[in-house]
Amino acid sequence: MRLLAAVAIGIALLGAAPTPPTPASPAASAPSVVTWGVAPSTAKGPNGRPAFAYKLDPGATLTDYVAVTNHSARPLTLNLYASDAFTTTQGGFDLLAGDRRPTDVGAWVRFTQRTLTIPSTSRLNVPFTLTVPANATPGDHAGGIVASLAATTADAQGNQVAVDHRVGARIYLRVTGELRPALTVKNLRVRHAGSLNPLGGGTLTATFTIRNTGNVRLTGQPTLTAAGPFGVGRRSIDAAALPEILPGGELITTVRMTGVPPLFRLTASAAVTPATVGDQVLDPPPQGGTAQTTVWAVPWPQLVLLALLALVGWALVAARRRRARQVAQALAAAREEGRAEASRQTDPNDSATIDDRTSRQDLTPPRLGSKQ
Missing domain, CATH: 2.60.40.10 (Immunoglobulins)
Structure with a gap:
């Protein structure tokens, strides 16, 4: 009940x-x-x-x-x-x-x-x-x-x-007596679900237990933080406020963060900021807790897209090189043909024959009585 x-x-x-x-x-x-x-x-x-x-x-x-x-x-x-x-x-x-x-x-x-x-x-x-x-x-x-x-x-x-x-x-x-308000975080479990869209991020789902380890009933605000290596792509999200947790009691909460980039290895941190129930004022103030773990987030769609782009780039480079070779071969063939043609035009035997023929034509005397 x-x-x-x-x-x-x-x-x-x-x-x-x-x-x-x-x-x-x-x-x-x-x-x-x-x-x-x-x-x-x-x-x-x-x-x-x-x-x-x-x-x-x-x-x-x-x-x-x-x-x-x-x-x-x-x-x-x-x-x-x-x-x-x-x-x-x-x-x-x-x-x-x-x-x-x-x-x-x-x-x-x-x-x-x-x-x-x-x-x-x-x-x-x-x-x-x-x-x-x-x-x-x-x-x-x-x-x-x-x-x-x-x-x-x-x-x-x-x-x-x-x-x-x-x-x-x-x-x-x-x-009455000494008050020790405190909440702790334990049993943090995180998983990353990637997106099929290579331009979009995945979903990070964190489940953890919040326990009241003090002697005062408390509520609180859970927070989930995720970051890649060296803090790249750091993001935080606040979950719904907690109901009251009695001393010695605990509850399980789940926080989801969308649009998380798959940076191979993510560090996830769950924290809770305690708050008093109602308008009571506590002295000392409540103490919060944190828990941290890592999770793999392999960017498979991005890797596939990168492989496809690399394949397309390789194909373009290969086609360009093939065309360059074809052009070079065509130029070489043209140059070779030009050299051959030039060699034929400058052959010594052909030049002597032409000169002798020209000389004979020049030495033939004109016919008498012909009209000049």
């Missing part, structure tokens, strides 16, 4: 489940719905307090009242007791199971009567005493006063199951 509010309404479905094969009559098959509430009170009735909040010295005793109200149209018999509180791993405020014996503030509460029979639509203002042991440790002690209704119901297989319906109000007791 999670104790969510000081004045809560319990709803229990009463009546035995029909046993096949004998069908139940309509009147017998309709269970009765009963509701009841628990709230801090005075001898005259509830006074609007959200919880039982006290600050006492070791050895001190006080008397207070709890109002148990039956909102149903029939009498209701309830069990009244106190129990110790704890923080669930999801950050909820819960009480020990009804069959577990309290050892803290739940054991310091005494009632004059443990069983109540409340008439329909009526309220009882029940007194109780709270006695702080002389050796009680300083700091916050949390618990709750519970009014429970035991009932039986049938599970999916038709078996009879005992169910304890509980409604209660919180108790916050601070025992």
Whole structure:
């Protein structure tokens, strides 16, 4: 049972489940719905307090009242007791199971009567005493006063199951003495999920435990920081504020950071900045904690893109060199052909023949009688 509010309404479905094969009559098959509430009170009735909040010295005793109200149209018999509180791993405020014996503030509460029979639509203002042991440790002690209704119901297989319906109000007791407010971070686990987009970053997911190692209930602000080698690409993100964590309690939180560049090896740091619950002022101020680990973030898409670019660049260089060789070969062939042509034009034998022919033509005398 999670104790969510000081004045809560319990709803229990009463009546035995029909046993096949004998069908139940309509009147017998309709269970009765009963509701009841628990709230801090005075001898005259509830006074609007959200919880039982006290600050006492070791050895001190006080008397207070709890109002148990039956909102149903029939009498209701309830069990009244106190129990110790704890923080669930999801950050909820819960009480020990009804069959577990309290050892803290739940054991310091005494009632004059443990069983109540409340008439329909009526309220009882029940007194109780709270006695702080002389050796009680300083700091916050949390618990709750519970009014429970035991009932039986049938599970999916038709078996009879005992169910304890509980409604209660919180108790916050601070025992005077030295306060040591502190939160620590442990069990940091980080993983990096890359993106298929080589131009985008991946997602860094960090899961860690925040534990209240002090003696004061605290809340806080978790922060996740990630950076590559030598602090390259350093980024930080704040997670949602924490619910209250009771002394000795712990919860697990998860923080996600998107757009984280894959820089091969990332260093991730989880930290928590403690804060007080409500408007209380603590002296000394709360101490925070940090945890650090590393995670591989290999940029596979970027490496593939780089390999493709390198392959394209190599192909372009190879094609350019091939064209350069072809051009060089063509120029060499042209030069060789030019040399051959020039050699043919300057051959000595060919020149002598031409000169002799020219000389003979020049030495032939003109014919007489021809017209000049």
